[in-house]
Structures are given as structure tokens and as C-alpha cells.
Amino acid sequence: MKLELKELVGMSESREEIVKRARADLAQRLGVSVDEIEEEQVEEADFPDMALGAPVKGEMSGQMITSGWRIRLKAGARGGYEYRASGSQLRLYNYKGTNWLVNRES
Amino acid sequence: MNRQNFFGHLALALTLIVLAGVAGQVRRWQKAKRAAAQVSRELKQRVIVFDGEREIKGRAEVLVRFREGVSLDRIREIAAQHNDRFEDEYENIDTGLVALEDEDGLSAEQVAREYESLAGVVEYAEPNFMVYQDHTAPGKHKHTNDEMFARQWSLLNIGQNGGTPAADIRALNAWVKTTGSSDLIVAVLDSGVEYTHPDLAGNIWHRPANLPQYVDDELGAFNDESGFNAIDRLRDPMDDNGHGTHCAGIIGAEGNNRIGIAGINWSVQIMPLKFLDANGSGSTKDAIEAINYVIDRKRKGVNVRIISASWGSTQNSRALRDAIKKAGDEGILFVAAAGNSSEDADKRPHYPAGYKLDNVVSVAALDSNDKLAGFSNFGAKSVHIAAPGKNILSTWLKGEFREASGTSMATPEVAGVAALVLSVNPKMSVKELRQRLLDSVDPIDSLKGKVLTGGRINAAKAVGAQ
Numbered sequence: 001m002k003l004e005l006k007e008l009v010g011m012s013e014s015r016e017e018i019v020k021r022a023r024a025d026l027a028q029r030l031g032v033s034v035d036e037i038e039e040e041q042v043e044e045a046d047f048p049d050m051a052l053g054a055p056v057k058g059e060m061s062g063q064m065i066t067s068g069w070r071i072r073l074k075a076g077a078r079g080g081y082e083y084r085a086s087g088s089q090l091r092l093y094n095y096k097g098t099n100w101l102v103n104r105e106s
Numbered sequence: 107m108n109r110q111n112f113f114g115h116l117a118l119a120l121t122l123i124v125l126a127g128v129a130g131q132v133r134r135w136q137k138a139k140r141a142a143a144q145v146s147r148e149l150k151q152r153v154i155v156f157d158g159e160r161e162i163k164g165r166a167e168v169l170v171r172f173r174e175g176v177s178l179d180r181i182r183e184i185a186a187q188h189n190d191r192f193e194d195e196y197e198n199i200d201t202g203l204v205a206l207e208d209e210d211g212l213s214a215e216q217v218a219r220e221y222e223s224l225a226g227v228v229e230y231a232e233p234n235f236m237v238y239q240d241h242t243a244p245g246k247h248k249h250t251n252d253e254m255f256a257r258q259w260s261l262l263n264i265g266q267n268g269g270t271p272a273a274d275i276r277a278l279n280a281w282v283k284t285t286g287s288s289d290l291i292v293a294v295l296d297s298g299v300e301y302t303h304p305d306l307a308g309n310i311w312h313r314p315a316n317l318p319q320y321v322d323d324e325l326g327a328f329n330d331e332s333g334f335n336a337i338d339r340l341r342d343p344m345d346d347n348g349h350g351t352h353c354a355g356i357i358g359a360e361g362n363n364r365i366g367i368a369g370i371n372w373s374v375q376i377m378p379l380k381f382l383d384a385n386g387s388g389s390t391k392d393a394i395e396a397i398n399y400v401i402d403r404k405r406k407g408v409n410v411r412i413i414s415a416s417w418g419s420t421q422n423s424r425a426l427r428d429a430i431k432k433a434g435d436e437g438i439l440f441v442a443a444a445g446n447s448s449e450d451a452d453k454r455p456h457y458p459a460g461y462k463l464d465n466v467v468s469v470a471a472l473d474s475n476d477k478l479a480g481f482s483n484f485g486a487k488s489v490h491i492a493a494p495g496k497n498i499l500s501t502w503l504k505g506e507f508r509e510a511s512g513t514s515m516a517t518p519e520v521a522g523v524a525a526l527v528l529s530v531n532p533k534m535s536v537k538e539l540r541q542r543l544l545d546s547v548d549p550i551d552s553l554k555g556k557v558l559t560g561g562r563i564n565a566a567k568a569v570g571a572q
Contacts, residue, residue: 048445048446048447048448048481048512049386049445049446049512050347050349050382050385050386050387051386051387051419053447055387055419055421057421058389058390058421059387059388059389059419059421060381060382060387060388060389060390060393060417060418060419061382061386061387061388061417061418061419062296062297062347062349062382062386062387062416062417062512062514063416063417063418063443063445063446063512063513063514063517064349064352064386064416064446064510064511064512064514064515065446065481065510065511065512066386087384087385088384088385089385
């Protein structure tokens with residue numbers, strides 16, 4: 001009885017909306033236009049915990065395998081930016097050595 | 107032929123006829139008995155497959171006894187009207203006793219209820235009950251009638267979904283001795299608990315009328331009628347995530363109530379503590395606040411003996427460690443998830459499971475083949491015990507049930523067994539309880555060098571049932 005993806009994401013945000021949020025966040029961090037952020041890959045993924053394997057400082061999380069989306073973005077030649085999404089959460093994984101909860105700094 | 111000879115022959119003929127009749131009847135009885143035995147053997151073979159849970163290997167099946175006079179054609183017609191397949195009539199046992207198979211996705215219990223409602227033509231209807239083979243539940247064992255029990259491989263593994271028979275916590279053997287105690291309280295420190303869930307509501311702790319509301323000196327009064335909410339003191343600990351409700355069900359979903367699943371404890375009191383938010387994350391401060399609450403209640407006479415903690419991170423906090431140690435001093439066992447990073451926790455500790463305290467038990471996760479789950483952390487020194495943690499069915503939000511995986515799910519398996527132990531040994535100290543759990547494992551080859559005890563928890567051994 002694996003969770004349906006639409007249940008996990010809650011459908012409050014569609015795939016497109018989540019990717020749009022991720023692109024907007026990355027554009028802001030890099031100081032470039034959103035148009036310069038490209039989608040490398042978006043795939044379903046199982047993350048190790050409820051912080052999607054990307055806990056921010058001081059965060060404790062439920063140790064339950066959590067399904068969601070792994071979103072890989074690039075900006076021109078610069079690639080390897082990884083966002084993780086599930087439910088209403090969007091996290092930037094290992095950006096400059098730190099995990100970020102989007103809209104809340106670590 | 108003289109008159110005397112005639113009567114002699116007549117008597118002999120009558121005797122032979124009677125003997126032949128008796129012999130024929132005996133043959134018919136023997137045939138019927140053989141047929142009944144055959145049916146019984148077939149049923150025993152089939153019920154392993156058809157146990158009321160169509161998801162396992164087949165569709166739900168029921169046995170229905172129609173009333174005398176209801177023809178076979180009429181029975182077939184009624185079955186068709188209910189989208190059920192007529193399988194067989196056991197004419198040698200009883201005319202009108204038939205086996206029907208559901209074809210529209212209902213459970214065996216539901217189908218049986220459908221037929222029970224046809225009182226005019228049906229004498230009785232019952233699900234085709236599971237019969238356990240001896241090797242799956244050796245020794246004395248106690249069954250439960252919960253509708254989804256057949257999917258709870260962690261309690262009874264009969265090889266469902268490709269698992270290994272007997273790779274379970276031996277719950278049925280333990281239940282012979284105890285099914286829990288409503289005098290005992292287990293705190294679930296998590297995202298809260300859906301305390302209105304139909305399979306949990308009867309086992310939820312509520313603050314007794316004679317116990318004052320909890321008031322923190324600095325924060326003020328908390329709404330603690332049904333537990334504690336560290337995120338918002340004015341709200342009760344209703345779960346808005348599902349994770350805490352899942353963990354609570356593993357420990358203490360009501361057992362033998364024909365609903366959903368069976369908890370390891372059929373009877374217990376679950377104290378919901380909420381510090382994880384709707385996303386399943388929380389802060390160290392709020393976890394400490396909730397532990398502080400538990401200690402306060404314990405000191406005021408609430409018999410909370412176990413905290414189940416299915417969460418963590420790699421960040422060490424001395425304050426959290428101190429809070430857990432203090433709980434131990436108060437007689438509270440702290441059962442914690444080893445973590446899901448597939449890492450050696452001896453080298454990269456995961457907290458709070460990694461605190462070296464006398465009252466902490468760190469739990470790794472197993473799959474249904476007694477293999478360490480691929481995601482589970484391990485540690486020959488720092489991870490103490492393993493328990494089922496993959497594809498575990500339990501309670502979820504909105505009165506539902508769901509499978510989930512993680513050391514989160516293995517942790518309440520151990521917390522639940524600890525509660526069973528205390529139900530028969532209420533005076534046992536934390537140190538004795540912890541040692542009892544660790545001494546009661548079944549050694550598992552795949553856990554050698556991976557987990558301190560090298561074994562899977564065994565509820566029956568822990569409660570002294572075998």
C-alpha cells in the first residue's frame with residue numbers, strides 16, 4: 001500500500017508548480033533570471049526520513065521512508081542543484097555544504 | 107418346503123437384508139466421514155490462502171449455510187446477485203452448506219455480514235478463517251480476529267508477500283501470557299496521535315479528573331486533556347501528519363475488536379505527545395519540553411513507563427541527552443530509532459538513539475525475511491536490537507490504515523514488547539526491563555556484527571511465554 005504520489009504531494013502544488021518554486025528559489029540564490037534555470041531531471045524518489053534526507057540545523061525528523069520528487073536543476077553550465085519535495089515541503093539539498101528548507105533559512 | 111423351513115428361510119432373508127442395510131449405512135457413514143475429512147483437509151489447505159484478506163493471495167471466501175429448502179439453483183442465483191462466485195457445496199456434511207468467493211473487492215468479514223443479513227434464507231455465514239500451520243506458530247498461541255491481521259507480518263509471518271515464515275516477533279505466543287494492561291501508559295513522542303481513530307480511541311490516555319491541568323511556570327497552562335502539544339500549548343496533540351498515529355497503532359491498536367489491526371498490546375494507554383509538525387519535523391527544544399511534561403506527570407502518579415521515539419538526527423544535544431537521562435531516573439525506558447541512512451551508527455551516531463544511557467534502546471529495522479532493511483542504520487556497539495520495520499501496516503489519519511517503512515516502525519515494535527513485559531512485571535526496573543528485552547532476542551545471522559545483541563526481538567521470550 002505504497003503512498004500515492006498525489007497524496008504525498010497533497011496536490012496543493014502540481015509538479016509544475018513545485019518545479020517553478022524550485023527554479024525561482026535557485027534563480028534568487030544565484031542572482032540570475034528564472035529563464036536561465038533549466039530542468040535537468042525530475043524523478044520520483046524515496047527519501048530516508050521526513051526531512052527528505054536534507055535536515056536543516058537543529059531539526060529532528062520522523063525516521064519513516066518518505067516518497068517524493070527529486071528535482072535537478074542547472075543554470076547554464078553550472079549544474080548539480082538538487083531540490084527535494086514531498087507534501088508541501090521543498091528543500092535544497094547540500095547547497096554549498098548546507099541543506100535549506102525553502103522559505104526558511106537553515 | 108414345510109412351514110417351519112419357510113419361516114426359517116424368511117428369518118434368514120430378513121436378517122441378511124437388515125445386515126446388508128446396516129453394512130450399506132455403515133459404508134455411507136464411512137464415505138461421509140472420509141468426505142468430511144477430505145473437506146476439512148481441503149479447507150485447512152485453502153484457508154492458508156484465503157484468510158479473509160483478499161490482498162494476500164486470493165479473494166475473500168466465506169462459508170454459508172443456507173436454510174433447508176433453498177435449492178442449489180436459488181443459492182447460485184443469490185450468489186450471483188451479490189457478485190460472488192459459487193465454489194462448492196459440501197453435500198456430504200450438510201445440504202445447503204456452500205463456499206462462496208467474493209468477486210467485487212470486499213473482505214471476507216463484509217461478505218459474511220451480507221449473507222448474515224439474509225436471515226430468511228441463510229442460517230449462518232462466516233469468513234473462511236485462517237488456520238495456522240504448526241510451524242508458523244509453534245507452541246501455545248492466541249489468535250486475534252482483527253480484520254487486517256493477516257497483513258501484519260511482524261506479528262505473524264506465514265510467508266505472506268514473499269516473507270519468511272516465523273520471521274516475526276512471536277506475538278501470538280506472547281499473547282498466551284499477556285495481551286497488555288490498561289494500567290500501563292506508553293508515551294508516543296511524535297507528531298501527535300489521531301486519538302479518535304476507531305482502532306485507537308479505546309486505548310488513549312486521558313488526563314484523569316483528579317489530576318490537575320499541566321501548567322508550566324513560564325509558558326502557562328497547556329491543553330493536556332488527551333496528551334501534550336509542545337508546538338502549540340492551546341491545542342491538543344491531534345496528529346496532522348500520520349507518523350505518530352502509525353507508531354501508536356503498532357504499540358497499541360485495540361486488539362481482537364474485529365476492526366483493522368491488532369496492536370502488540372491489545373490493551374494499553376497511549377499518551378500522545380506532539381512535537382513533530384505536519385511535515386514530520388520538530389525541534390530539540392520541543393522534544394525536551396514534552397519529556398519534561400512526561401516526567402511531571404510521572405511524578406504526579408501517572409504510570410508512564412516507556413517513551414517511544416521514532417525520530418532523530420545526527421546532531422548531538424547535551425540538553426536532550428540530559429532530559430532522557432532524567433526520564434530514566436524516573437523509571438522510564440526510552441526506545442529510539444537507529445536511523446535510516448544505511449550507515450554505521452558506531453562511526454556516525456544518530457541521536458537520541460546514540461546516547462549511551464542505561465534507559466535507551468536503539469532499534470534497527472528488519473524486512474520480512476529477517477534481513478536488515480536496506481535503509482536501516484546499524485552498529486555493533488551502539489545499535490542494540492532489531493525489529494520488523496519494512497512494510498508495516500498500522501493506523502493512519504482519518505481512521506485509515508497504511509503501510510510504512512523505517513526504523514520509525516521498528517521502534518514501536520520494541521516499545522510495544524516492553525509494554526507487554528511490564529504488563530506482567532509491573533514493578534520491573536528500567537535497567538531490568540532493558541536487559542530483559544536485549545536478552546530475549548532470536549539470533550539472526552544477518553545481524554551478527556551489525557547489532558549489539560545480533561538478534562530480533564522476541565515478545566514471547568521477553569514475557570516468559572516460552
